[in-house]
Amino acid sequence: MKQLWDYLKVSCKIELENQLVFRSNFFVSILSVVIRVAMLLALWSALYQGKTQVDGISLATMKCYTVVSIVFELFIACNVEQSVTGKVKDGSISMMLTRPASYPVTLFIEQLANTFQAVVVWVIPYLLVILLCGFARGVQLYLGPWFWASALGAYLLMFFYQLFFGMIAFWTQEISGFLQARDAVMLVFSGSMVPLWFFPEKLFALAQYLPFQAMYSVPLSILIGKITGPDIRSALLVQLGWLLGFWLLSQLCWRKSRRRMIVNGG
Amino acid sequence: MNPILSAEHLTKRFTVVVGRKGLAGAVGNLFAPTKREIMAVNDISFSVEEGEIVGFLGPNGAGKSTTIKMLTGILTPTSGSAEAAGLVPYQRPRENARNIGVVFGQRSRLWWNLPVQDSFEYTKALYQIPEGVFRENLSYFSENFGVSEIMTKPVRTLSLGQKMRTEIAMAMLHNPRILYLDEPTIGLDVVGKNELHQLIRRINADRWVTILLLTHDVLDIERLCRRVMIIDKGSMIWHGGIEELKRAKGMEKHYHVLYESPCDPIQEPFIQVVQAEGQRHHYLCTEDVPMEVILPRILAVGKVVDFTVNDPPLDQVMRRIYTE
Incomplete structure (x- = not known):
């Protein structure tokens, strides 16, 4: 435990430093998020065409959802899958496997460190901007325990989901084509770009069975009060189900892959 | 004396998909891949005594890397067995990792954009190196190999020679008993090679660390090893002293x-x-x-x-x- 705690501390420090090495790069990436927020806000204003409500959602709520979802995306961002597939492809995975810590555990620590960096550098500044610019004005936000539980669930789900696909790379060596297709589906069905409640009924029903909505839509909908009461419990159960599923799958893949792995390169 | 590193009939077979030629072949591979077994390592046995520097040679694709991956616990052999510092590496890879240091000449463990000391601290946390041991090793490498002046420099600004010395110093921080060096002198100039040879000889003498040196550079072997193992097409084709090798071959x-x-x-x-x-x-x-x-x-x-x-x-x- 002490090893993991020390490891987490030093990883957080390194991730943060790494992010701040190149100043111009840092400022440009801040700018890019600002531009994205501004574009999406303009888009929703245009789509509402002066109406105050569409499908029972006010423009103010919609704008709030947009801004919060971008911040949430920064919080939940995970590059475990990319990190593993890249290392398998160029063979540097062998260096990760000669460490005195289990590889999946190492990856989780790295992910925590990454999130620490994201929260300090991105999430906190943006939350301040949201409050200062009044994006949350006139919107009733729910910040109770159910929201935090769903955010934590989404975070863990995202990690094990990516870990699972990363582990598949041990078998297949190359799955980037498949992953691109999957990400396109994810962009639509996670509700991070367009809220799921605007979907046609059948697509909405389909989205409920996919894991993607449990990563973005569930916590965000709870936050802005779109899901309430007993619906929260069932949404969290679905999320928990996916979480356990991907946890099991990733563990299984990891055990198996250690035995049949081929390492690239000399 | 018991050997610190040994292998008994170590064998590794891989099943690979054989690529067929042309577009038709590529499409065919998608649906009905032709598989073939390749013998990467075939019945290799050897032993290394504590404190030795042993050269491990062979042409590209001979099975050197696969052997090393089994010895370091990354791959599990198909048959046969290996033992490193009293452990079976592929059965207990994490414990084994504490006993060994690994340096790959073509891959870096250092954080590219950050000062060297950050990478050292990272290693300290990961291996749970006690403060005293860490300080002692740091001063050892600072005094002997000029690591101190580069501690605050970002890794990307180091010369290749400095980088390799730093990599080796980092691999030695947790006092491993066996050090695997995979082409440590690759790309270095004459001066850099010479410095690295001195460093390797020095740590071998001062730390009594056993070194398995994978290299293509005959100069490395001549300067550092008294004994070599040569493998080709997965099999050991020579195992013995360099002088005997010259005499026999x-x-x-x-x-x-x-x-x-x-x-x-x-x-x-x-x-x-x-x-x-x-x-x-x-x-x-x-x-x-x-x-x-x-x-x-x-x-x-x-x-x-x-x-x-x-x-x-x-x-x-x-x-x-x-x-x-």
Whole structure:
């Protein structure tokens, strides 16, 4: 435990430093998020065409959802899958496997460190901007325990989901084509770009069975009060189900892959 | 004494998909891949004593890397077994990792954009190196190998030589008993190579660390190892001392003789006369003929003023072994 705690501390420090090495790069990436927020806000204003409500959602709520979802995306961002597939492809995975810590555990620590960096550098500044610019004005936000539980669930789900696909790379060596297709589906069905409640009924029903909505839509909908009461419990159960599923799958893949792995390169 | 590193009939087979040629073949591969078994490592046995530096050689694709991956616990052998510092590496890879240091010349463990000290601290946390041991090792490497002046420099600004020294220092921070060096001198210039050779010899002597050195560079072997293992196509083709290797495999010996006055060259079936102009004679013997047979013949044809015997250079020996 002490090893993991020390490891987490030093990883957080390194991730943060790494992010701040190149100043111009840092400022440009801040700018890019600002531009994205501004574009999406303009888009929703245009789509509402002066109406105050569409499908029972006010423009103010919609704008709030947009801004919060971008911040949430920064919080939940995970590059475990990319990190593993890249290392398998160029063979540097062998260096990760000669460490005195289990590889999946190492990856989780790295992910925590990454999130620490994201929260300090991105999430906190943006939350301040949201409050200062009044994006949350006139919107009733729910910040109770159910929201935090769903955010934590989404975070863990995202990690094990990516870990699972990363582990598949041990078998297949190359799955980037498949992953691109999957990400396109994810962009639509996670509700991070367009809220799921605007979907046609059948697509909405389909989205409920996919894991993607449990990563973005569930916590965000709870936050802005779109899901309430007993619906929260069932949404969290679905999320928990996916979480356990991907946890099991990733563990299984990891055990198996250690035995049949081929390492690239000399 | 028990060996610190050993392998018994170590074997690794892989199943690979055989790529077929052309578009039709590529499409065919998608649906009905042709599989083939390849024998990457075939029945290798050896042992290494504590404190030795052993060279591990072989042409590209000979199975060196696969062997090392089994010894370091990354891959599980198909059959046979290995033991490193009292552990079976692939059964307990994490415990094994504490006993070994691994340096790959072509891959870095350092954080590219950050000062060297950050990478060291990272290693300290990961390996749970006690503060005292960490400080001691840090001062050892600072004093001996000039690591102190580069501690605050970002890794990307280091020269290749500095980087390799730093990599080795980092791999030694947790006091491993076995150090695996995979092409540590790759890309270094003469000075850099020389410095690295000194460093490796020094840590071997001071720390009593056992070193397995994978390399293509014959100079590394000549400077550092007393014993080599050579594998090709997955099998061990030579295992023993370098001098014995030269004797057994490099039978080409050159004799340069300076006689007091011009004389006729030796006439023997086992000696080739490369040059015999006046007093200077150059003979070549490609068979394993003992010195006591050749020497009298050389002395018989004239009065000798100067005489040198050249052993075959190691790279020539290697070339011969690889092409045999």
